[in-house]
Every structure is written in C-alpha cells, then in structure tokens.
Amino acid sequence: MSANAQDHAEDHDDHGHHHKETFVTKYIFSQDHKMISKQYLITGLFMGIIGIAMSLLFRMQLAWPDKTFTIYEIFLGKWGADGVMDPSVYLALVTIHGTIMVFFVLTAGLSGTFSNLLIPLQIGARDMASGFLNMISYWLFFLSSVFMVLSLFVEAGPASAGWTIYPPLSALPQAIPGSGAGMTLWLVSMAIFIASSLLGALNYIVTVINLRTKGMSMTRLPLTIWAFFVTAIIGVVSFPVLLSAALMLIMDRSFGTSFFLSDIYIAGEVLHNQGGSPVLFEHLFWFLGHPEVYIVILPAMGLVSEIMATNSRKPIFGYRAMVASILAIAFLSTIVWGHHMFISGMNPFLGSVFTFTTLLIAIPSAVKSFNWITTLWKGNLQMNTGMLFSIGFVSTFITGGLTGIILGDSALDINVHDTYFVVAHFHLVMGVSALYGLFAGVYHWFPKMFEGRMLNKNLGFVHFWVTVIGAYGVFFPMHFIGMAGLPRRYYTNTNFPYFDDLADINVIITIFAIITAAGQLVFLYNFISSMFYGKKGPKNPWDSNTLEWTAEVKHIHGNWDGPIPEVHRWSYDYSKLNKDETDYVIEGQDYIPQHVPLQDNEEEMNH
Amino acid sequence: MTAFLVVLVIILFGVALMQLNKIFLMSKSKADETAQIASDKDNSINGYLMLGFAFFTYFLLIYCFWEWGNVLLPEAASEHGAGIDTLMYVSMALIFVVGFFTLWLLGWFAFKYRGKKGNRALFFADNDKLEFIWTIIPVIVLAGLIIYGLFTWTDIMNVDTEDDPMVVELYAYQFDWRARYSGPDNTLGEANVRLIEGVNQLGVDASDPNSQDDVVVNELHLPLGRKVLFKMRSQDVLHSAYMPHFRAQMNCVPGMITQFAFTPSITTTDMRFNDDVVGKVGRINKIRRDKSVELLAKGEEALEPYEFDYVLLCNKICGTNHYNMQMKIIVESQEDYDAWIAAQPTFAEVIKK
Numbered sequence: 008m009s010a011n012a013q014d015h016a017e018d019h020d021d022h023g024h025h026h027k028e029t030f031v032t033k034y035i036f037s038q039d040h041k042m043i044s045k046q047y048l049i050t051g052l053f054m055g056i057i058g059i060a061m062s063l064l065f066r067m068q069l070a071w072p073d074k075t076f077t078i079y080e081i082f083l084g085k086w087g088a089d090g091v092m093d094p095s096v097y098l099a100l101v102t103i104h105g106t107i108m109v110f111f112v113l114t115a116g117l118s119g120t121f122s123n124l125l126i127p128l129q130i131g132a133r134d135m136a137s138g139f140l141n142m143i144s145y146w147l148f149f150l151s152s153v154f155m156v157l158s159l160f161v162e163a164g165p166a167s168a169g170w171t172i173y174p175p176l177s178a179l180p181q182a183i184p185g186s187g188a189g190m191t192l193w194l195v196s197m198a199i200f201i202a203s204s205l206l207g208a209l210n211y212i213v214t215v216i217n218l219r220t221k222g223m224s225m226t227r228l229p230l231t232i233w234a235f236f237v238t239a240i241i242g243v244v245s246f247p248v249l250l251s252a253a254l255m256l257i258m259d260r261s262f263g264t265s266f267f268l269s270d271i272y273i274a275g276e277v278l279h280n281q282g283g284s285p286v287l288f289e290h291l292f293w294f295l296g297h298p299e300v301y302i303v304i305l306p307a308m309g310l311v312s313e314i315m316a317t318n319s320r321k322p323i324f325g326y327r328a329m330v331a332s333i334l335a336i337a338f339l340s341t342i343v344w345g346h347h348m349f350i351s352g353m354n355p356f357l358g359s360v361f362t363f364t365t366l367l368i369a370i371p372s373a374v375k376s377f378n379w380i381t382t383l384w385k386g387n388l389q390m391n392t393g394m395l396f397s398i399g400f401v402s403t404f405i406t407g408g409l410t411g412i413i414l415g416d417s418a419l420d421i422n423v424h425d426t427y428f429v430v431a432h433f434h435l436v437m438g439v440s441a442l443y444g445l446f447a448g449v450y451h452w453f454p455k456m457f458e459g460r461m462l463n464k465n466l467g468f469v470h471f472w473v474t475v476i477g478a479y480g481v482f483f484p485m486h487f488i489g490m491a492g493l494p495r496r497y498y499t500n501t502n503f504p505y506f507d508d509l510a511d512i513n514v515i516i517t518i519f520a521i522i523t524a525a526g527q528l529v530f531l532y533n534f535i536s537s538m539f540y541g542k543k544g545p546k547n548p549w550d551s552n553t554l555e556w557t558a559e560v561k562h563i564h565g566n567w568d569g570p571i572p573e574v575h576r577w578s579y580d581y582s583k584l585n586k587d588e589t590d591y592v593i594e595g596q597d598y599i600p601q602h603v604p605l606q607d608n609e610e611e612m613n614h
Numbered sequence: 615m616t617a618f619l620v621v622l623v624i625i626l627f628g629v630a631l632m633q634l635n636k637i638f639l640m641s642k643s644k645a646d647e648t649a650q651i652a653s654d655k656d657n658s659i660n661g662y663l664m665l666g667f668a669f670f671t672y673f674l675l676i677y678c679f680w681e682w683g684n685v686l687l688p689e690a691a692s693e694h695g696a697g698i699d700t701l702m703y704v705s706m707a708l709i710f711v712v713g714f715f716t717l718w719l720l721g722w723f724a725f726k727y728r729g730k731k732g733n734r735a736l737f738f739a740d741n742d743k744l745e746f747i748w749t750i751i752p753v754i755v756l757a758g759l760i761i762y763g764l765f766t767w768t769d770i771m772n773v774d775t776e777d778d779p780m781v782v783e784l785y786a787y788q789f790d791w792r793a794r795y796s797g798p799d800n801t802l803g804e805a806n807v808r809l810i811e812g813v814n815q816l817g818v819d820a821s822d823p824n825s826q827d828d829v830v831v832n833e834l835h836l837p838l839g840r841k842v843l844f845k846m847r848s849q850d851v852l853h854s855a856y857m858p859h860f861r862a863q864m865n866c867v868p869g870m871i872t873q874f875a876f877t878p879s880i881t882t883t884d885m886r887f888n889d890d891v892v893g894k895v896g897r898i899n900k901i902r903r904d905k906s907v908e909l910l911a912k913g914e915e916a917l918e919p920y921e922f923d924y925v926l927l928c929n930k931i932c933g934t935n936h937y938n939m940q941m942k943i944i945v946e947s948q949e950d951y952d953a954w955i956a957a958q959p960t961f962a963e964v965i966k967k
Contacts, residue, residue, distance in 0.1 A: 173930075176931065270807045284867075286867060322739040324738065352864065352865050366759065369756055380716065384723050387727065387733040388729045389652050405720075406671070421770070424854075425863075425929045426929070466637065469630075475667065479674055492858030494928075503927070503940065512685070525627055545647055545648065582737050
C-alpha cells in the first residue's frame with residue numbers, strides 16, 4: 008500500500024498535475040485528508056452542540072427540580088409535557104450526553120480532525136497511506152452519528168442506562184424503557200463507530216511509519232505526531248474489545264444468550280438466563296473505557312505541547328521525556344481498567360493490583376506537567392488564543408488529575424465512587440482538558456484548514472476567559488457535593504432531605520454552566536464567520552518550525568506544489584543562538600524551520 | 615434568590631453580547647495581515663489575566679471551603695471509616711500542596727514571561743538532573759501513598775471470621791431494599807430468584823433449616839460495636855448499596871453475592887448530637903421552613919421538619935426511580951437492638967401465615 012502511495016507521490020513530483028474535481032469528490036466523498044479533517048471537525052462540532060445542549064437541560068432539572076420550564080416541552084416533547092421533565096428522559100439525556108461527548112466529540116472530533124490534518128502535513132506526506140480508507144472511515148463515523156441522532160426519536164426513548172451501558176439494565180427493556188429500540192440503535196451506532204475508528208487508526212499508524220519524508224526520523228517528529236501515533240495504537244488494541252462486548256450484549260438482548268445475565272426476576276417473572284456475569288461486561292467495557300480516556304487526552308497533550316513550544320518561542324522541555332511519558336501512559340492505560348470496578352464485587356486483591364498500576368500513571372503525568380511548566384519558564388510567550396487554551400489545559404489537567412490520586416486509591420474510592428466527586432474529576436481532567444486541547448488546535452491550525460483565514464483573536468480571548476472561569480465555576484463546587492455523599496445520575500435530590508442544603512450549590516453550578524455554554528456561542532460565531540470572511544494572515548502566522556506551514560496555503564491535492572521538503576532537524580529549534588551567542592542562528596529570526604539545513608554557525612544537537 | 619440570579623445571568627449575557635459586538639467592530643477596522651496575531655498589548659493583558667487566573671483558582675478553593683465546608687459528611691460512624699478519613703486528609707493535603715505550587719508556577723510564568731518584541735527566550739531543551747528529580751519525587755511520594763492505601767484497603771476488605779461478624783443480607787430490587795437477618799444461627803438460608811413467590815419476596819429456600827430463623831425487614835437496625843458482614847444480592851439489575859456515613863459501599867450484582875463488612879461506632883442518637891450534624895440539620899430545617907412558607911402560600915402541603923438518620927442509598931443507575939431507592943439505618947445499643955429483632959417475625963412465621 009505504501010509503495011503505491013510512494014509511486015503516486017512521485018507521480019506528483021514529475022508532473023504536478025491535478026485531477027479534475029467535481030463538487031461531490033471535493034466536498035463530499037473527498038479522499039483528501041485536509042477535507043476529511045474539516046468534515047470530522049464540523050461533524051464533531053455539530054454533535055458537540057447537541058451534547059452540550061443536553062447537559063444544559065439536565066443541569067436545569069438538577070438546579071430547579073420543582074420548577075417547570077416550557078423549554079423542556081419544546082425540546083423533549085411528550086417527556087417534557089407541561090414543562091416537567093420525565094425521570095426516564097433525564098437518564099436518557101445524561102446517557103446520550105456522555106456517549107456523544109466522549110466518542111463523537113472528543114474521540115472523532117479531536118483525534119479524527121487533527122490526526123487527519125496534521126499527520127500528512129507534519130511528516131511531509133502527500134496524503135494518508137490510503138485516502139480511500141480514510142474516506143470510508145469518515146463516512147462510517149457520519150453514519151454512526153446519524154444512528155445516534157436517530158435514536159433520540161425512538162418511541163420508547165433513546166438508550167438510558169448510562170454511557171457505560173451496564174447490563175442487565177441495558178439488556179432488558181422491562182428494566183427501563185430506553186433499553187428497547189433506543190439501546191439497539193445505540194449499539195448499532197457504536198459498532199459502526201468502532202469500525203470507523205479502527206480504519207482511521209490503522210491508516211494513521213501506517214502513514215506515520217511509512218510515509219515520513221526524507222530526514223524525518225522518529226526522534227524528529229513533532230510531539231503532535233507522536234501523540235496521534237500512540238493514540239491510534241491504543242485504539243487498535245482496545246476498541247475491538249468494546250466491539251466484542253457490544254456483540255455479546257446484542258446476543259443477550261436478541262438471541263437469548265446469557266453472557267452477562269443470570270438469576271433475574273423482573274416484571275413479575277423469572278428470566279431463563281443463567282450463569283452470565285455483569286462483572287464480565289464491566290471488565291470488557293473498561294478494557295476499552297479506560298484507554299479511551301487516554302485516546303481522548305493524548306492528542307490534546309500533543310497539540311498543547313506543540314502550540315506551547317511555538318508560542319513560548321522555546322523548544323519543548325525534555326522532548327525525549329515527553330515521548331517516553333506518552334509511551335508509558337499508553338502502556339499503563341491498558342492495565343488500569345479495574346479502578347472503575349473497585350466495588351463491583353471483584354476480588355479485593357485485584358483492587359490492590361489496580362490501585363498500584365493506577366497510581367503509577369501519576370508519574371508520567373507529573374513529568375508531562377512539569378515539562379510544560381518548564382517550557383514556559385524564560386520564554387517569550389505569545390498569548391495567541393491557542394496558547395491561552397494550552398495554558399488552560401495544563402491548569403485543568405493538574406486540578407483534575409490530582410483528584411485522580413483520591414479516586415485511584417481503592418480505599419478512598421469506596422466512599423466517593425459514583426458520587427459527583429467522580430463527575431467533577433473526569434470532567435476536568437478529560438472533558439474540559441481535552442476540549443481545551445481541541446480549541447487550542449482549532450485556533451492554531453484554523454489558517455491551515457481554511458486556506459490562510461484566521462480566527463478573530465479578540466473574540467478568541469473573550470471565548471477563552473469566559474470558558475476557563477465558567478468551567479471551574481461548574482466543576483470546582485461539584486467536588487463538594489460529591490464529598491457530601493451525593494450520588495450521580497439522580498433525577499432529583501429532593502427525596503433525601505439530608506441533601507437539601509446542596510440545592511444552592513446545584514443552582515450555582517447550573518448558572519455557571521449556562522454562562523459557559525453561552526460563551527461557546529462566541530466561538531461558533533467566530534468559527535463560522537471566519538470560515539467565510541476571516542482575514543488572511545501570513546503563510547506561517549505563528550512563526551512555527553513544523554512542515555505544515557511550508558505547504559501551499561491554497562488547498563491542493565498533494566499539499567506541496569513542488570517536491571516534498573526534506574527535513575534536517577527536529578521541530579523545536581526556537582530561539583537557538585549561534586555559536587558566538589551574538590544572535591539567533593538565522594539573523595533576526597527566532598525560529599529555524601525543519602527543512603532548513605544545519606547552518607555553519609550552529610552547534611549540532613542530538614536531534 | 616433564584617429569580618434574581620436568573621435575571622442577573624440574562625443581564626450579564628446581554629452585556630457580554632454588546633461588548634462582543636463592540637470588540638468585533640473594533641477588530642474589523644485593521645487591515646493589517648498580522649491583525650489576528652497577538653500583539654505586545656495582547657500578551658501583556660493576557661499575562662496579567664493569567665496571574666489573576668491563578669489567584670482566581672485559589673480564591674475559588676478557599677471560597678468553596680468557607681461556604682460549603684459544612685455540607686461535607688460528618689465524622690465516620692464506623693470503625694474503619696476513621697482510617698479512610700485519615701487517608702483522605704493525607705491525600706488531600708498532598709493534593710493541595712502540589713496543586714498550589716504547580717498552579718502558581720503556571721500563572722506566574724505566564725505573567726512573568728509574557729512576550730514582548732525584542733525579548734529573547736532561553737534555548738533550554740533538556741536537563742537530565744531536573745527531570746530525574748521530578749520523576750523520582752512523585753515515585754517516592756506515590757510509593758508511600760500506595761502502600762498506605764493498600765494497607766487500609768486490605769484491612770477493610772478482608773473480613774476476619776474470627777471477629778464473628780453478624781451476617782445480614784442486603785437485598786436490592788427496583789426500587790427498594792430489604793434486609794435479611796440471619797437469626798440466632800448467624801447463617802443465612804439459601805435463596806434464589808426462582809423461589810420468589812407471594813410473601814417470599816426474596817426467594818428464600820423454605821426447606822433450608824438455616825432459613826427458618828431468618829428475619830426479613832425493610833429497615834436496617836445495627837447494634838453498636840458489633841461487626842456486621844453484609845451479603846449483597848440483587849434481583850434484577852445492578853444496584854449499589856451506598857452508606858456514606860459509614861464510608862461503605864458495594865455493588866449488588868444479580869447472579870452473585872458480594873460482601874462488605876464494617877463495625878458501627880456511633881449510634882443514631884449520638885450522631886444527632888454531633889456538632890456538624892446539629893449544624894447541618896439546623897440549616898436544612900431552615901431551608902425547609904422557608905420553602906414550606908412558599909408552599910403554603912400556594913395552597914400546598916408544608917414540608918415535614920427533618921431529623922437526622924443514617925441512610926442507605928442506591929448508587930448505581932438502576933432505572934427510572936433510581937433517585938428514590940433508600941432505606942433507613944438505625945444504629946442502637948445491643949439491648950435496643952435485641953428488643954427490636956425479637957419483635958420481628960421470623961421467615962418461618964411469615965410463610966406459615
């Protein structure tokens with residue numbers, strides 16, 4: 008396959024001719040990685056709007072459980088009759104919110120967008136190894152999004168067993184209405200999603216291994232590529248396990264098998280199922296589920312490392328340690344899944360093992376955080392919006408990551424498991440952080456996506472500051488209601504007078520959530536208007552070293568009009584001085600792009 | 615209060631929109647190619663804001679503790695709970711120190727090194743010593759924390775039969791709980807969902823001699839100072855028996871029996887006189903009184919005043935009424951407990967009727 012692509016690439020070098028493209032091949036069934044990346048981004052943003060809107064609805068219910076809102080009736084129809092939210096639709100909202108945000112926004116929207124955009128451009132390739140598979144991957148993702156959205160309109164309601172879809176609740180329509188057709192569509196959608204994700208991931212891996220330009224050794228790769236590469240590997244290792252879990256669940260639901268069901272008496276009758284174990288499902292689910300959070304966060308880490316180095320005008324501190332910690336996190340991520348199951352009924356000894364491996368992850372995470380902070384030290388920080396979101400990322404990654412030390416400790420997990428403490432923790436460390444990574448990436452690479460057009464910076468600043476203040480306003484107080492013992496996924500807390508004094512906190516959280524969501528409208532406006540009317544900036548607006556800024560501003564198939572640039576150095580030669588330390592290596596220019604050969608007056612580094 | 619906040623949000627949102635429009639118009643006037651790239655002025659403003667942001671996180675943390683420190687759970691009402699709480703304090707202290715320190719560096723560096731034309735960044739790509747230090751320190755600290763945590767965990771989860779714990783079954787179904795006491799023989803009779811019939815709601819095997827003295831109730835009474843070994847069962851879907859005041863939780867899984875053991879150390883009556891609880895209940899009742907006034911004005915029933923009780927909640931999503939699946943727990947002296955259990959009919963008596 009790679010040989011074909013190479014031939015194809017040479018073909019370009021020789022003739023530089025371009026195929027005639029129709030509207031359909033250019034904008035819809037495009038095999039060009041840049042267009043596919045935009046398709047991923049826009050689909051992801053669309054799903055994100057649905058996901059965030061859902062969170063607002065259930066946050067309103069939590070803050071004002073005894074009030075009626077016409078808005079429920081508008082959006083939820085029969086489940087919001089007379090402005091009162093139905094308890095089952097509350098569970099459906101939290102379920103679909105989780106599913107959409109984790110898989111459709113933060114997996115496909117983040118990794119799909121930036122892996123597609125940056126892998127070929129930053130390693131110096133004309134396109135992905137297989138443009139056709141890449142196209143299939145996007146359209147499968149689109150199809151799975153369609154199924155997920157369609158499931159919202161099912162008679163008995165969409166899946167509502169939580170995004171973790173633990174059976175038996177998810178297997179038995181008698182247990183909850185959403186486990187009927189809604190759950191079937193959920194499973195179908197996820198099965199297609201997994202196929203899409205695997206096709207994408209295999210393509211990324213092959214491309215990074217085979218299509219690097221001359222001189223681009225693995226140790227010269229920008230950290231973005233390292234992150235996407237390793238993310239793709241984790242995806243290939245863990246997503247098939249979720250598929251197997253989903254298939255077994257489908258069989259339990261439709262064909263009378265008993266993989267996850269045993270000894271059940273429901274709706275007045277005993278089910279025939281015997282010998283299955285719901286704990287088995289939990290193992291299978293979290294064998295993907297935990298790596299999944301790293302599938303979400305690693306690309307964000309890669310984007311942040313790159314943007315932070317560029318805007319600090321400094322090399323990323325400890326490049327090798329950064330790569331090593333990505334690999335360490337990836338490895339550890341596959342052996343910690345049991346920390347979601349300390350109190351699932353599995354053997355307590357297993358709990359001890361998983362506590363051990365889980366807390367080990369703190370080490371590479373700490374190394375990364377310290378290295379980012381050191382990258383800022385003595386820099387010349389250019390506060391572009393991408394940079395602001397990168398700093399915001401480090402902030403939420405630290406605050407959210409630290410509470411992981413509590414949750415990863417099996418003894419402490421007993422009392423905070425499944426409370427709002429967990430909700431606060433994972434929203435900060437993977438939800439908000441990964442979203443900041445996504446925003447940072449969009450602000451930074453928007454000119455690359457939209458032929459030189461730039462996002463408005465002042466709107467960007469407003470968006471950033473509203474978002475960071477608002478997100479902390481939402482998730483900081485949430486730790487406290489969790490430590491007060493409040494379980495998650497409760498439709499209302501009014502049945503427990505003991506929780507009455509938490510009502511005020513819930514109101515404050517919801518108000519912050521509304522403000523933060525309103526702040527995202529600024530981004531949407533900026534995004535859409537800049538897409539068409541944004542001002543064109545210089546070819547390399549952030550004075551960056553990586554190869555994508557040497558590619559043509561106008562999107563052409565094959566990325567570079569002439570030959571692919573050859574790489575002579577790593578991508579972090581920012582502010583490097585010449586041998587006499589009188590000036591930068593290139594006079595008056597504080598960066599040396601990767602394709603610039605080693606200069607006479609420059610000391611050679613290890614890269 | 616709420617109405618005021620809503621109005622405030624709407625007003626602030628309006629102001630924000632106006633400001634946005636203004637900013638947008640201002641930003642449009644420049645025709646320069648570099649207009650959308652941060653200028654020295656942007657660097658400076660955002661640098662100051664970053665420093666402010668560090669202070670904001672500290673402020674938020676202090677405010678949360680100041681304002682809501684009193685909503686947290688009172689002291690643990692079980693013997694092992696004290697161990698969990700100590701571990702929690704140690705971990706929290708560590709988190710605060712690390713968080714304070716790192717967030718300060720982040721905010722301070724962002725402010726101190728905000729970009730300016732002509733400034734030169736330091737080319738600083740590697741330092742093995744530094745990296746070694748901040749790899750090894752987390753390793754040591756975490757090793758300590760892991761060992762401490764594992765000892766605590768093992769103590770809690772490994773039930774020593776020499777303690778002669780009282781065996782009680784917690785039985786979960788959509789959407790309520792039952793407790794089954796094992797009676798004088800301290801052995802639960804066999805049970806299976808296939809035996810559920812009529813009054814035998816838990817599917818207890820009536821032919822098992824061990825089941826005859828079992829007692830099924832819907833209120834959990836526990837004697838003070840006696841170790842209780844809970845055997846959890848579920849009839850339909852996953853549930854989780856969460857007893858926050860005892861720092862105890864375990865999932866109830868259909869098809870298997872899970873377990874958790876603890877020793878209650880504070881009676882319900884004593885807990886009602888705990889300072890934290892008195893304060894919390896006082897505030898809750900004030901909220902309820904205020905709300906009752908509103909309700910009465912609307913012609914609805916007033917809320918009953920609240921009295922503290924331990925509670926068992928379901929903490930694993932289990933269906934539409936998940937939010938209201940609870941059982942009262944009462945911890946009392948051995949004499950009170952004995953008197954109470956003696957008054958309950960045994961399983962044999964119940965099915966004979």
